[in-house]
Amino acid sequence: MVLKHSVLKDNDLSHKRTYLRPRSGWSSVDLKSLWETRDLLWMLAWRDIQVQYKQTFFGFAWAIIVPFVQIVVFTIFFGKLLGVGDKIDEVAERQIPYPLFALSGQVIWNCFSSGVTGASNGLLANAAIVRKVYVPRLALPLAGLGKPTLDALIASVFLYVLAAWYAGVPDNDVWLSYKLPLTIIFLAASLIPALAMGMIFAAITVFYRDLKLVLPFLLQILFYATPVIYPAELVPDQYRWLLFVNPAGGFVSAHRACVLDLPINWLGVILSMVVSVALLIFGTLFFTRAERHFADVA
Amino acid sequence: MSDTVIKTENLSKMYRLGSGPQGRGDFRDAITARFSRLASRIMRRDPIDTPEDNDERTLWALRDASLEVKRGEIVGIIGRNGAGKSTFLKILSRITDPSSGHAWLEGRVGSLLEVGTGFHPELSGRENIFLNGTVLGMTRREIQNNFDEIVEFSEIGKFLDTPVKRYSSGMYVRLAFSVAAHLQPEILLVDEVLAVGDVGFQKKCLGKMRDAAVGGKTVIFVSHNLPSVQSLCTRAVLFGQGRVVRDGDVQSVVQAYLSDTESKAEATSLFDREDREGGRDIRFKQVRFLDAESQQATSMPMSGQPIDIELTLHCSARRELKNVDVGIFLHSASSGTCLFGCLSSARGQTYTLTPGDNVIFCKFAQWPLTGGRYRYTLYARCFNNTVDLVHEAGVVDVQSGDFYGTGVIPASDKEAVLTDFEFESASLSQSGSVL
Numbered sequence: 133m134v135l136k137h138s139v140l141k142d143n144d145l146s147h148k149r150t151y152l153r154p155r156s157g158w159s160s161v162d163l164k165s166l167w168e169t170r171d172l173l174w175m176l177a178w179r180d181i182q183v184q185y186k187q188t189f190f191g192f193a194w195a196i197i198v199p200f201v202q203i204v205v206f207t208i209f210f211g212k213l214l215g216v217g218d219k220i221d222e223v224a225e226r227q228i229p230y231p232l233f234a235l236s237g238q239v240i241w242n243c244f245s246s247g248v249t250g251a252s253n254g255l256l257a258n259a260a261i262v263r264k265v266y267v268p269r270l271a272l273p274l275a276g277l278g279k280p281t282l283d284a285l286i287a288s289v290f291l292y293v294l295a296a297w298y299a300g301v302p303d304n305d306v307w308l309s310y311k312l313p314l315t316i317i318f319l320a321a322s323l324i325p326a327l328a329m330g331m332i333f334a335a336i337t338v339f340y341r342d343l344k345l346v347l348p349f350l351l352q353i354l355f356y357a358t359p360v361i362y363p364a365e366l367v368p369d370q371y372r373w374l375l376f377v378n379p380a381g382g383f384v385s386a387h388r389a390c391v392l393d394l395p396i397n398w399l400g401v402i403l404s405m406v407v408s409v410a411l412l413i414f415g416t417l418f419f420t421r422a423e424r425h426f427a428d429v430a
Numbered sequence: 431m432s433d434t435v436i437k438t439e440n441l442s443k444m445y446r447l448g449s450g451p452q453g454r455g456d457f458r459d460a461i462t463a464r465f466s467r468l469a470s471r472i473m474r475r476d477p478i479d480t481p482e483d484n485d486e487r488t489l490w491a492l493r494d495a496s497l498e499v500k501r502g503e504i505v506g507i508i509g510r511n512g513a514g515k516s517t518f519l520k521i522l523s524r525i526t527d528p529s530s531g532h533a534w535l536e537g538r539v540g541s542l543l544e545v546g547t548g549f550h551p552e553l554s555g556r557e558n559i560f561l562n563g564t565v566l567g568m569t570r571r572e573i574q575n576n577f578d579e580i581v582e583f584s585e586i587g588k589f590l591d592t593p594v595k596r597y598s599s600g601m602y603v604r605l606a607f608s609v610a611a612h613l614q615p616e617i618l619l620v621d622e623v624l625a626v627g628d629v630g631f632q633k634k635c636l637g638k639m640r641d642a643a644v645g646g647k648t649v650i651f652v653s654h655n656l657p658s659v660q661s662l663c664t665r666a667v668l669f670g671q672g673r674v675v676r677d678g679d680v681q682s683v684v685q686a687y688l689s690d691t692e693s694k695a696e697a698t699s700l701f702d703r704e705d706r707e708g709g710r711d712i713r714f715k716q717v718r719f720l721d722a723e724s725q726q727a728t729s730m731p732m733s734g735q736p737i738d739i740e741l742t743l744h745c746s747a748r749r750e751l752k753n754v755d756v757g758i759f760l761h762s763a764s765s766g767t768c769l770f771g772c773l774s775s776a777r778g779q780t781y782t783l784t785p786g787d788n789v790i791f792c793k794f795a796q797w798p799l800t801g802g803r804y805r806y807t808l809y810a811r812c813f814n815n816t817v818d819l820v821h822e823a824g825v826v827d828v829q830s831g832d833f834y835g836t837g838v839i840p841a842s843d844k845e846a847v848l849t850d851f852e853f854e855s856a857s858l859s860q861s862g863s864v865l
Contacts, residue, residue, distance in 0.1 A: 150539060152441075152521060153532035172564040179561055183552050264544040265565055266524035427526040428445065 161420050165268045173271045176258070177278025180250070184279060195286035199242060203234045210234070210361050223365040227305040228392060232298050236391035237360035237384055239291050240315075243284035244322040244380045245351045250276035251330020252347060255338055255426060262426050269423045270416070273330045277323055284319050291315075295391055309393035318387040321405065325379030328411035335422035338429055354378060359385050364397070376400040379408040435617060435648050436499040436522070440531035442672075443492040443517050491517040493672040494531065504640070504649045506663035506680060508656065508687050510705045510821060513669040515652045516621055519543060522650070523619050537616030537648075540567060544621070546606030551595035555586055555605055558594055562609045576612045583634075584608035604631055611638045618642060618649045636662055654821070656684055656766035688763065700808075700823060701744060707819040711747040712754070712783060714808045714818055716740075719826060722793065733831030733840070733848060737797040741790045743810065743818070745783045753780045754817065756790055756810050763803035763825060769847050770798070773809070800846045801830030801839075 185191045211217040211230030220228050254272035261267060298306045337343040357378050359366075364375050364385050375381040382397065382404025389396045492514040499505055507515045520526050522533065523541035548565035549558050559580055563573040573580075581590060584605045586597075594602055620639070640662060643649050653659050659666060659680065666683035668676040668690070676686045701715040718727045722736035731737045739758060745751060757773035772792050774780060781790060808823045809816070830839045833848045840848060 148536075148538060150524065150535045151532065152524065152528060152534065154528055154530055171568075171570045175561050175564040175570075179550055179553065179557075182557070183550060186552050258548075260544075261548050261565055263525070264547045265541060265567075267565065267567075424527045427520065 155424055158417055158421055161270070161416050162268060166270050166274075169268050169271050172267055173275050174278075176271065176275035180275070180279045181282055192286060195283040196290045199235060199238050199287050199290065202238050202242075203231050206234045206238070206361050207231050216362050216366075219366060220363050223363050224392070224394060229298050229304065229306065232294055232306065233363075233388065233392065234361055235291055235294060236315075236388040239284060239287045240319055240322050240384050240387040241355065241358060241360045241380065242287065243280055243319050244326050244383070245355070246280040246283065247277050247323050247326025248329045248333070248351060249347065250278075250280050251327050252276070252333035252337060252343075254330070255334045256344075269426060270331075270419065273327065273334050273419070276330060277327060280326070281319075281323065288315060288319065291391065307393065309390060311390040311393060311396070314390045315387050318383045318390070318401075321401075321408070322380055322383045322387075324412055325404075325408040328379075328408065328415035331415040331419040332411075335419045338422070338426055354380065357381075359388075364400070373403065376403040377407055379404050379411060433500045434498050435501045435536045436497070436533070436650070438495055438497045438522070438531070438533035441492060441495040441518070441521060441528050441533055442490060442530045443514075443521060443526070444529040445489045445491055490672050492521070492528075495669075495672075495674050496531075497667065497674060497677070499648060499650065501648055502643055502646055503665055504643045504651060504663045506659035506666040506683075507650065507652045507669060508654070508659060508666060508684065509669035509675075511707055511819075512671075512705050514672040515669050516543075517672075518669065519619050519621050519650065519652055535617055538567075538614075539617045539619065540613040540615030541619040542566070542610045542613070542621065543619070545603055545610065549594060549602075549606060552593055554593055555584075555590045555597070558605065559609055562606065563612075566610060566613050567615070568613060572614070573609075580608045580612050583611060600631075607631070607635055611635060616647055618647060620649065621652045622654060632658075654766075656687075660684060660765075688766070700820065703820060703823075705821070708810070708816040709818075711745060712751065712810055712817040713744050713746070714741065714810070714820055714823065715744040715787065716742040717758070717806070717808065717824060718742075730827050730829045731797050731799075732829040733798075733800055734796050734833035734835070735831060737794045739792040739794075741792065741808070743783060743788045743790065745785050745788060747785060750782050750784045751812060751817070752782045754783050754810055754812050755780050756792075757808070758792060759807040759809065760799065760826075761805045761807065761822075763805050766805075768807075769804070771809075796833060796848075796850065797828070797831070798833075798848045799828045800848060801828055803827050 185194070188194065190197060207217075207230050211234070217230040217233075220230065220233055251273035254274070254276035255262060255269070257276075258272050262269065262272070292312065295306070295312070296308060298304050299308045333343055333347055337347075357375070358381050359375055364372060364381075367375060375385075376397075376399075382400035382402070386396045386398075386401045388394070491512075495514065495518055507518065509515050517526075519541070520543070521528050522535065523539060523543065525541075525543070546558075546562060548562050550561060553561065559577065560570060560573055564570065581587075584601075584607070586601050586605050589597065589601065594605070597605070618639070636658060639649055639651070643664075651659070651663060663680050665678070666680040667674060668683050668687050670690065675690070676683050700717065701713055706713070718740040719729075719731045720726065720738040720740055721728050721731075722738045725738070728737075741756060741758065743754075743756070755773060755775040757771055757775075759771035760769050761767060762769060774790070774792075781788070803825055804827075805822050805825050808818070808820045810818045832839055834840070
């Protein structure tokens with residue numbers, strides 16, 4: 133009798149039991165169910181990529197066209213007209229081609245900024261899912277990073293080709309650095325603050341659509357506060373740390389240092405990393421806390 | 431006992447209406463609300479906090495719902511609009527948290543609150559099977575294993591690699607259903623989704639659901655469609671105003687629901703009923719059946735007689751509303767099946783409603799129903815927006831009558847529709863007139 137009962141119990145325990153109750157305040161993050169839903173994550177990221185490039189003439193070439201046009205514009209205005217190109221040579225004490233300088237910053241900046249945008253759109257773009265099916269909601273901003281990541285990898289290939297081309301021209305003071313493969317690590321690192329900011333924005337945007345208008349504006353400001361088109365050394369010593377409190381700053385300048393074989397500012401990288409991880413922890417908790425109201429509001 | 435797979439205790443859900451972070455609103459509203467609260471606290475103008483319960487801006491969509499469901503049961507949940515059925519399902523499927531109370535479910539839960547959730551129009555049928563499948567909680571491997579079966583069930587065949595935006599709505603629904611039908615959870619939660627799709631396919635899906643229950647799965651099924659609840663479910667639960675009103679065998683619960691709507695219809699006037707959909711500007715106020723010749727109201731219209739249905743709509747907006755399409759649908763009182771509907775737009779007519787009362791007639795040269803009891807649903811829309819929809823708005827008793835003028839009263843052991851027709855024989859076509 134007792135034995136039979138326990139067998140039955142055991143059988144029941146093989147099923148997953150889900151408890152539903154009101155939650156309030158901060159709660160723990162369910163990383164386990166996020167892991168179990170990885171197939172959904174891939175599918176959503178894959179969908180974004182498919183949808184973006186279906187029915188476009190240039191397809192994946194857009195991932196190269198965009199940074200290409202950007203650096204042409206930057207080279208004309210900042211490199212030549214505003215004389216940033218000369219400043220760079222002064223700082224580095226050697227001839228650095230401005231297009232390569234700008235592209236090495238732009239690739240990682242695009243990865244970061246479109247990562248923020250992608251992650252923050254994750255909820256509203258999938259509002260239909262949020263309202264009608266339960267999925268671990270963290271998967272939605274996370275999946276929003278898929279397309280920016282792929283775009284960044286394609287753009288990186290372009291960056292390597294450009295770097296190799298400049299290195300191949302004999303008169304240039306540029307060579308291929310053994311640090312070049314490290315760029316991938318910094319690209320990946322830039323996705324941490326992108327996800328963190330994306331989650332915070334995604335959560336607030338569900339309640340207040342105003343944030344949708346604020347985000348592009350904020351990214352624009354952040355762009356100028358990040359050493360993308362100018363070297364960090366241009367900022368006076370006593371204020372330079374501010375560039376690295378900006379979570380993208382350290383990664384952008386380190387990414388460039390790898391391409392141009394300049395010394396990596398590890399202090400800046402660590403500072404940005406600390407800020408990024410802190411943002412990620414806060415962002416995840418904030419998102420998890422706001423998440424339970426999404427279906428009622430979205 | 432250990433057979434219980436779902437247990438809910440005092441499950442409740444409260445919504446805040448209007449602005450503020452829970453409702454729709456913008457930043458400004460939230461900030462001004464916060465400031466005015468602060469201001470009133472400082473000024474001590476409003477020393478007593480109004481309890482949430484009595485605040486008119488809160489709505490209890492679900493109130494103290496306690497239920498226990500055992501493995502293998504197919505539970506039909508019925509009730510009028512706003513009775514809390516969908517909210518109950520949303521909580522069980524974890525889409526939203528309860529405001530109070532708690533519940534547990536044992537086993538893998540699959541929910542189907544809408545057909546084709548996550549479908550993307552640009553992607554092909556094949557791609558959407560995988561997308562929709564993972565959204566519903568399947569793994570890619572599970573979808574791969576069931577892929578051929580899903581495609582076969584959906585009957586879309588060669589359109590598999592066509593973007594679904596080019597599908598007909600029927601194909602779209604079939605594909606979406608096929609994916610959902612192959613979901614293999616231990617507990618399946620289904621909302622009013624069978625309302626779409628053609629009848630043959632609906633039957634196929636209902637069959638699939640029944641098979642699931644035979645295989646030890648548990649199904650909770652929300653529907654307005656009483657016949658499908660009666661044919662599918664082993665138990666029914668009636669919800670009313672957010673509460674569980676009745677729980678038991680299907681026949682008695684359905685009966686309770688039908689008599690409840692009757693008493694409701696009598697107790698509150700049509701105008702004051704709150705269980706309606708649509709905006710608040712236009713409301714059906716009164717329905718009268720008139721003898722067309724005398725224009726006198728009749729409590730029992732007779733089969734075959736000319737009858738006018740007088741619909742009074744009250745418009746409380748300040749300005750007139752154009753292009754309003756008005757309709758009445760008649761249902762069998764015993765089964766709830768819709769027998770026919772009359773929409774003014776079907777006759778090419780829409781109306782401009784002016785503030786105040788508007789009277790519109792729906793005229794029948796011959797009243798087409800056999801003797802018996804019927805219910806009607808009232809519907810008004812403006813373009814594609816429902817402006818007022820009242821399910822089970824009232825009942826009408828029909829007297830048997832000599833519809834065909836033959837001196838014989840058509841048999842009316844069932845509620846049925848009579849229609850004008852003629853018989854003619856090809857070879858003897860003239861014989862009638864000669865005689």
